Amino acid sequence: MGGKRLLVILLQFLSLASGAQELEKFVFSPSSSPQAQFAGYYVALEMGFYREEGLDVTIVHPFATQSVVDKVLEGECQASVLPLSLAMRTVAEKLPLVNILQTSMNSATLIISRLGNDPRSLRGAKVAGFRAGFGQLAQSFAALEKLDYQWVYTSSSSAVNLFISGAVDATLARSYDEYYKILQSGLVDPEQGIYRFEDGEYNIQQDGVWVTRDYYDSHRKQADAFARASRRGWEWAVSNPKMALDVVMRYVKRDRVASNRTLQWLMLREVLRLQLDHESGLREFRLRPDMVQKADEMLLLSGRTGRHVTWEELVP
Amino acid sequence: MKQLFASFRRSFSARLSLWVVLFAALVFLVSLVYSSFVARRYVQKEAVLRASQVLENSVLRLANILEDVQLSADYLEWLVYRHLDEPDLMLEYSRNTVLGTPSLNGCSVSFEPDFFPGRHYFSAYSGYKDDVMQSVQEGSEDYQYFYLDWYLQPKLLNQPCWTEPYSDWESDDAADLQTEMQVSYCKPLTVADGRYIGCISLDISLKWLSETLSSVKPYPNSYSILVSRGGTFLVHPDPERLFYETIFTQGLLEPVSDQTILGKSMQAQETGMQSLTIGNERSYVFYTPVKTTGWSMAIVCPESDIFGGLDRFRWVVAGIGLLGLLLLFFTCFRVVGRSVKPLRELAVQAEDIASGHFDTALPEVTRSDELGTLSRSFAHMQTSLVSYMDELTRTTASRVRIEGELQIAREIQKGMVPRVFPPFPGRKDIDLFASIDPAKEVGGDLYDYFIQKDSLYFCIGDVSGKGIPASLFMAVARTLFRVLGQQQLPAADMARQINETLSEGNDQLMFVTMFIGIVNLKTGSLDFCNCGHNPPVIFPEKGRARFLDCKPNAAIGAVPGYVYEGESIASVKGTPLFLYTDGLNEAENRAQAQFGEDRLLSTLNSHPFDGAEAVVERMGRAVAAHVGDNERSDDMTMLCLAVS
Numbered sequence: 001m002g003g004k005r006l007l008v009i010l011l012q013f014l015s016l017a018s019g020a021q022e023l024e025k026f027v028f029s030p031s032s033s034p035q036a037q038f039a040g041y042y043v044a045l046e047m048g049f050y051r052e053e054g055l056d057v058t059i060v061h062p063f064a065t066q067s068v069v070d071k072v073l074e075g076e077c078q079a080s081v082l083p084l085s086l087a088m089r090t091v092a093e094k095l096p097l098v099n100i101l102q103t104s105m106n107s108a109t110l111i112i113s114r115l116g117n118d119p120r121s122l123r124g125a126k127v128a129g130f131r132a133g134f135g136q137l138a139q140s141f142a143a144l145e146k147l148d149y150q151w152v153y154t155s156s157s158s159a160v161n162l163f164i165s166g167a168v169d170a171t172l173a174r175s176y177d178e179y180y181k182i183l184q185s186g187l188v189d190p191e192q193g194i195y196r197f198e199d200g201e202y203n204i205q206q207d208g209v210w211v212t213r214d215y216y217d218s219h220r221k222q223a224d225a226f227a228r229a230s231r232r233g234w235e236w237a238v239s240n241p242k243m244a245l246d247v248v249m250r251y252v253k254r255d256r257v258a259s260n261r262t263l264q265w266l267m268l269r270e271v272l273r274l275q276l277d278h279e280s281g282l283r284e285f286r287l288r289p290d291m292v293q294k295a296d297e298m299l300l301l302s303g304r305t306g307r308h309v310t311w312e313e314l315v316p
Numbered sequence: 317m318k319q320l321f322a323s324f325r326r327s328f329s330a331r332l333s334l335w336v337v338l339f340a341a342l343v344f345l346v347s348l349v350y351s352s353f354v355a356r357r358y359v360q361k362e363a364v365l366r367a368s369q370v371l372e373n374s375v376l377r378l379a380n381i382l383e384d385v386q387l388s389a390d391y392l393e394w395l396v397y398r399h400l401d402e403p404d405l406m407l408e409y410s411r412n413t414v415l416g417t418p419s420l421n422g423c424s425v426s427f428e429p430d431f432f433p434g435r436h437y438f439s440a441y442s443g444y445k446d447d448v449m450q451s452v453q454e455g456s457e458d459y460q461y462f463y464l465d466w467y468l469q470p471k472l473l474n475q476p477c478w479t480e481p482y483s484d485w486e487s488d489d490a491a492d493l494q495t496e497m498q499v500s501y502c503k504p505l506t507v508a509d510g511r512y513i514g515c516i517s518l519d520i521s522l523k524w525l526s527e528t529l530s531s532v533k534p535y536p537n538s539y540s541i542l543v544s545r546g547g548t549f550l551v552h553p554d555p556e557r558l559f560y561e562t563i564f565t566q567g568l569l570e571p572v573s574d575q576t577i578l579g580k581s582m583q584a585q586e587t588g589m590q591s592l593t594i595g596n597e598r599s600y601v602f603y604t605p606v607k608t609t610g611w612s613m614a615i616v617c618p619e620s621d622i623f624g625g626l627d628r629f630r631w632v633v634a635g636i637g638l639l640g641l642l643l644l645f646f647t648c649f650r651v652v653g654r655s656v657k658p659l660r661e662l663a664v665q666a667e668d669i670a671s672g673h674f675d676t677a678l679p680e681v682t683r684s685d686e687l688g689t690l691s692r693s694f695a696h697m698q699t700s701l702v703s704y705m706d707e708l709t710r711t712t713a714s715r716v717r718i719e720g721e722l723q724i725a726r727e728i729q730k731g732m733v734p735r736v737f738p739p740f741p742g743r744k745d746i747d748l749f750a751s752i753d754p755a756k757e758v759g760g761d762l763y764d765y766f767i768q769k770d771s772l773y774f775c776i777g778d779v780s781g782k783g784i785p786a787s788l789f790m791a792v793a794r795t796l797f798r799v800l801g802q803q804q805l806p807a808a809d810m811a812r813q814i815n816e817t818l819s820e821g822n823d824q825l826m827f828v829t830m831f832i833g834i835v836n837l838k839t840g841s842l843d844f845c846n847c848g849h850n851p852p853v854i855f856p857e858k859g860r861a862r863f864l865d866c867k868p869n870a871a872i873g874a875v876p877g878y879v880y881e882g883e884s885i886a887s888v889k890g891t892p893l894f895l896y897t898d899g900l901n902e903a904e905n906r907a908q909a910q911f912g913e914d915r916l917l918s919t920l921n922s923h924p925f926d927g928a929e930a931v932v933e934r935m936g937r938a939v940a941a942h943v944g945d946n947e948r949s950d951d952m953t954m955l956c957l958a959v960s
Contacts, residue, residue: 063458063459070457126472152472154464154465154468155465158463158482160480160546161465161480161482161546162465162468162469162472164480165473165546166473167468167472167473168472180568183564183568184546184561184562184565184568185545185546185548185562185564186546186563186564186567186576186579186580186583187546256483258481258482258483258559258560260556260557260561262561262565262566263565
């Protein structure tokens with residue numbers, strides 16, 4: 001047992017021992033089944049960072065076809081991970097949301113062509129997209145570029161399987177998740193037939209932690225505490241990626257997710273890379289106004305939203 | 317270790333044994349390698365045959381399972397189409413299909429949303445949960461089946477298909493989100509206008525499939541793998557890899573791995589065999605496609621399984637061989653050691669004899685082989701050696717004695733010729749110097765001189781032969797010269813009388829060449845007789861040195877009664893004479909070139925006359941320079957005389 005692991009256990013013990021104070025119940029819902037995309041939150045929970053902030057956090061993962069937005073709207077969780085575009089569409093159409101922690105500073109969205117040609121040349125192609133979670137931005141992109149994609153809405157794992165079976169011509173993917181699953185099938189060249197939003201004008205930051213405006217106004221202290229502890233969790237994962245991976249794998253195995261350590265390691269590495277701002281090279285953990293504005297324009301122009309959503313609406 | 321090597325070097329039996337063992341080891345090794353190579357090829361052929369048969373059987377078994385599923389699907393499809401207007405029967409049909417097809421884990425008949433009026437979700441599912449058959453209508457806000465791959469794939473492809481492995485879940489059991497992994501055979505349901513209305517899906521548990529196909533293996537540690545179109549392990553003995561990894565997962569971190577190459581071949585639906593490293597073990601992988609599914613099945617046979625028996629056999633043979641070689645070494649060492657034991661004893665005795673103990677007793681030898689012959693030869697050699705050493709001792713003693721006598725004779729002979737120079741210190745008118753250098757202890761050359769009244773008598777001679785006889789002859793000749801000189805006889809008479817004396821009873825036919833001269837010191841006249849000797853060289857007052865013209869006459873002692881003719885020169889004052897024996901002009905160097913008369917004259921002419929001693933010494937140096945390190949073979953005598 002390494003020294004660091006011993007330290008982790010000691011910290012957990014101390015956090016439990018000091019838990020005499022009353023802890024606030026807090027349900028957090030990631031956007032999909034357990035994976036390294038949420039490593040920082042698992043670490044914060046395992047290391048007792050949430051307890052130190054006075055929170056009794058429960059992490060509840062959604063079903064494959066379940067919309068995490070619905071869970072927020074229905075009050076099944078206090079906070080959830082949402083991509084910026086989905087959050088903005090929700091704000092525009094349903095309910096005000098507040099970003100309490102922006103983890104991703106870049107877009108992870110990719111479109112992968114099955115035959116290796118440029119996805120932007122596949123007009124009218126059948127493209128697998130995700131019904132739950134992110135995908136709004138890709139749909140806006142396709143609309144703006146007049147690609148006339150026939151979107152096949154499905155779940156993440158089903159999208160990969162449809163891609164492998166040849167049922168679709170291309171698929172939406174995240175650079176840390178479906179991309180590696182597809183590479184793992186041995187069917188595609190890792191460098192060809194891929195459009196990376198991050199590299200072009202559509203680089204819009206993605207994952208962030210969102211709560212409803214109502215909740216934030218009434219539970220600002222708890223929301224801020226959750227954000228602080230989550231940020232600590234991510235920073236710890238940056239410093240201790242191998243140990244963070246161990247934590248992730250415990251969740252993956254507990255829920256019997258069809259994944260493996262190699263995939264999760266690649267995912268963690270990519271997620272941590274996406275947290276670095278291209279301009280500053282730092283983990284800023286903030287929502288960028290320019291990206292909000294760009295996303296707003298895309299969503300509005302493609303008809304995904306009916307009104308402008310401003311940066312000020314989204315931040316505390 | 318050094319001592320061990322040293323003892324090996326010293327011991328003939330050890331070295332011979334070692335060479336024998338090394339040679340035997342080489343033969344054994346070559347045999348072992350060759351036999352292993354041949355055996356390995358046979359074992360490999362056998363393994364290929366065996367694994368191929370097992371693989372073929374497994375694929376056939378899998379094909380039967382899949383065919384059963386497809387037939388059930390066809391029948392279910394027929395039922396569904398036949399009773400599309402009776403949706404409530406679908407649940408029963410799915411239940412009967414699962415019950416009637418042992419390989420199935422579940423079955424669903426699912427329709428597009430709102431296909432049946434008032435029923436947005438319609439998925440009639442029957443399947444086993446905890447070994448209990450359950451039939452339920454599925455579909456809800458949380459479980460929208462029409463977004464899942466097993467439903468979308470037949471819809472998009474518009475043909476029956478096998479899905480990639482996936483895990484389904486049940487909406488009413490949040491704690492057990494993921495159920496076991498499965499693959500499904502899906503058939504699209506369409507109506508007359510081609511519109512997609514739903515699909516039927518027949519599920520096979522991959523856990524069951526893996527257990528079923530893993531049960532047959534050609535070797536104890538071999539195992540089957542089945543990979544899907546996307547490389548996912550559908551059958552694999554490692555639960556960590558089964559369903560969760562693909563054959564290319566390793567390649568994500570190591571782009572070019574053996575497993576990736578294998579995966580590409582399997583994915584390309586090829587049939588073949590590859591030798592590759594899986595984990596840390598070298599294995600043979602036999603693979604072949606599973607038709608209509610895009611899957612590929614393989615049997616992995618670790619080399620240790622295939623060649624384990626052969627390797628064990630090889631180690632046993634190697635062990636026996638090693639033991640045999642050790643026994644061979646010790647046997648050889650003992651046998652050879654015993655055989656060469658007499659040699660060792662002989663060596664000790666030889667050393668004893670060599671150290672001077674010639675009477676050392678040799679052992680009795682009864683052997684009739686080479687060693688017996690050697691021992692007898694050695695005994696004979698010892699006898700001969702003893703005899704020779706006795707003879708040598710005697711000869712050496714005799715030689716020492718003779719050498720002593722010769723030394724005495726040499727001293728006597730040296731005493732017979734005058735050796736004090738200047739010979740006549742009171743007389744300034746005579747400059748005489750002579751030297752004699754015998755080739756052996758004693759020689760046959762002579763010179764002499766004396767003054768009788770007003771005359772200087774001198775002579776130089778060379779006796780035939782060398783050694784003791786010559787020295788004795790020389791002594792007699794010199795004595796006669798002295799005796800006859802006292803009688804003041806002319807040179808020719810002296811020669812005649814000496815000749816008569818020496819030739820008498822000269823059975824050995826010895827002789828002496830002589831030059832006899834008498835110088836009247838008052839007048840300077842020279843009376844001389846050359847008795848077969850080299851003519852002297854004369855230094856005229858003016859001009860170059862030249863040989864004196866004189867009658868040769870016969871050598872003394874050779875011809876009894878010979879009449880010698882004398883000659884004379886009016887005056888030799890200021891005309892030095894140089895007399896010598898043939899040991900000077902015939903002195904040879906290593907190239908056998910003689911000093912010669914020309915070189916003799918040129919040496920004398922090389923310098924003006926500067927005294928008798930200087931001339932003799934200069935000539936001596938010239939001869940020595942010519943001869944170099946060659947051994948002289950004749951006595952050499954010189955005499956130089958100048959009268960003023």
